[in-house]
Amino acid sequence: MPSADVVIIGGGIVGSSVAYHLTQAGCWNVVVLERESQQGTGSTGKSMGGVRAQFATPVNIRMSLYSIAFFRAFDEAMGHPSGYRAQGYLFVATHERHLQYLRTNYERQVSMGLNTVERLSLDDVIRMVPQLRSDDILGGSFCSTDGFVDPHSVMTGFMVRAIDQGARLIRNAEVTAIERDAGGICGVRTANERIATRTVVNAAGAWAGLVAKLAGVDLPVEPLRRMLVPTEPFDTIAHTAPMVVDMSTGFHFRPEGLGLLLAWNDPEETPGFKTHFDPAFVEKILTRGVDRVPCLGEAEVNPKRAWAGLYEMTPDHHPILGPAPGVPGLYFANGFSGHGVMHSPATGKITADLILKGASDLVDARLLSYERFAEGRMLEETAVL
Numbered sequence: 001m002p003s004a005d006v007v008i009i010g011g012g013i014v015g016s017s018v019a020y021h022l023t024q025a026g027c028w029n030v031v032v033l034e035r036e037s038q039q040g041t042g043s044t045g046k047s048m049g050g051v052r053a054q055f056a057t058p059v060n061i062r063m064s065l066y067s068i069a070f071f072r073a074f075d076e077a078m079g080h081p082s083g084y085r086a087q088g089y090l091f092v093a094t095h096e097r098h099l100q101y102l103r104t105n106y107e108r109q110v111s112m113g114l115n116t117v118e119r120l121s122l123d124d125v126i127r128m129v130p131q132l133r134s135d136d137i138l139g140g141s142f143c144s145t146d147g148f149v150d151p152h153s154v155m156t157g158f159m160v161r162a163i164d165q166g167a168r169l170i171r172n173a174e175v176t177a178i179e180r181d182a183g184g185i186c187g188v189r190t191a192n193e194r195i196a197t198r199t200v201v202n203a204a205g206a207w208a209g210l211v212a213k214l215a216g217v218d219l220p221v222e223p224l225r226r227m228l229v230p231t232e233p234f235d236t237i238a239h240t241a242p243m244v245v246d247m248s249t250g251f252h253f254r255p256e257g258l259g260l261l262l263a264w265n266d267p268e269e270t271p272g273f274k275t276h277f278d279p280a281f282v283e284k285i286l287t288r289g290v291d292r293v294p295c296l297g298e299a300e301v302n303p304k305r306a307w308a309g310l311y312e313m314t315p316d317h318h319p320i321l322g323p324a325p326g327v328p329g330l331y332f333a334n335g336f337s338g339h340g341v342m343h344s345p346a347t348g349k350i351t352a353d354l355i356l357k358g359a360s361d362l363v364d365a366r367l368l369s370y371e372r373f374a375e376g377r378m379l380e381e382t383a384v385l
């Protein structure tokens with residue numbers, strides 16, 4: 001019977017990063033089981049690829065600082081492109097409470113070592129993106145090391161290196177059972193085989209709740225549809241523009257290819273495994289878009305090129321990382337609530353640290369533990385996109 005020191009369930013960007021960080025730390029007998037015939041068909045392949053350190057909570061800022069430094073060095077260290085483009089994130093404030101929020105975050109970010117974030121005046125914002133309607137803009141904030149990566153390429157880079165270092169990736173391998181004995185986890189089953197192991201990492205993205213149930217654990221991770229709308233080639237806004245976030249509606253956009261990629265968090269969306277694109281969303285998002293960026297009225301949109309994917313939401317919009325209580329050997333790397341691409345390097349590092357050393361020097365992992373919900377230690381991150 002095959003055996004592994006660690007079995008990772010899910011071969012998206014998170015499972016790939018965990019495999020890389022484990023093998024990099026000398027734990028080579030790692031197996032990644034991916035349900036689909038290829039990697040990246042889950043949320044990773046649907047992502048907008050945004051990376052930012054402009055967060056409100058210290059734990060998110062810390063994970064971003066590690067991850068962005070990692071992306072910056074990725075190509076050379078991994079021998080594979082990450083597609084990291086440091087074009088920045090521009091938060092645009094239209095209310096005094098937005099400014100206050102950005103100011104508080106700025107102070108926290110700087111105190112934690114982020115030296116590329118700056119607060120902007122109205123004139124600064126206009127200079128940066130002159131196409132914005134600015135009559136109600138009060139100011140903003142910009143971080144030049146925020147930007148975008150190519151999620152599929154990052155995932156592939158992690159996995160290629162993990163395989164070089166000893167990991168095995170098995171595709172068409174849906175995990176259908178997680179087995180336990182008196183000592184905790186003892187193996188996993190797919191339709192084709194059983195793999196004996198004492199350590200399992202749940203990296204099943206939006207499906208993490210279903211995987212946790214296989215081990216008898218109730219994991220508070222809910223799938224929530226997010227839709228993205230690309231424009232046809234559009235030159236009115238520079239292709240070097242940052243990710244622009246209109247704080248008054250949550251509408252945001254960034255350059256993508258020859259056009260723009262538009263995003264908006266529809267508050268009417270309800271949880272569920274919905275992965276079809278709703279054509280009615282085009283009008284909803286363009287209404288918000290044109291309101292802030294009037295020239296978008298001239299951009300062409302082909303709904304057939306738009307797509308939908310799943311966020312994996314937790315009650316406090318922070319990931320659940322680390323050991324499962326009561327099930328020795330089961331680890332969670334779940335619930336990224338829209339930040340799983342940007343935090344994939346830190347997640348891989350923290351998860352590998354917890355498995356191999358029982359603690360991580362990157363963050364106090366107790367903050368992200370499963371137990372925080374029962375113990376009333378929820379985190380509050382308000383900068384969720």
Ligand SMILES: Cc1cc2nc3c(=O)[nH]c(=O)nc-3n(C[C@H](O)[C@H](O)[C@H](O)COP(=O)(O)OP(=O)(O)OC[C@H]3O[C@@H](n4cnc5c(N)ncnc54)[C@H](O)[C@@H]3O)c2cc1C
Pocket residue numbers: 009010011012013014015033034035036039040041042043044045046047048049050051173174175176203204205206207211226227228308309310311312333336337338339340341342343
């Ligand atoms: C529209 C959209 C935009 C986004 N934008 C951003 C962004 O700008 N920045 C950012 O950081 N994040 C963004 N995200 C979130 C990000 O994409 C996810 O958080 C991240 O991809 C999660 O990676 P993952 O590896 O955990 O999940 P996934 O990529 O979903 O991988 C999970 C894998 O597990 C496999 N699996 C499931 N069940 C089983 C099983 N039983 N057995 C074996 N395999 C199984 C699945 O097939 C899948 O391949 C966005 C998401 C969406 C949908």
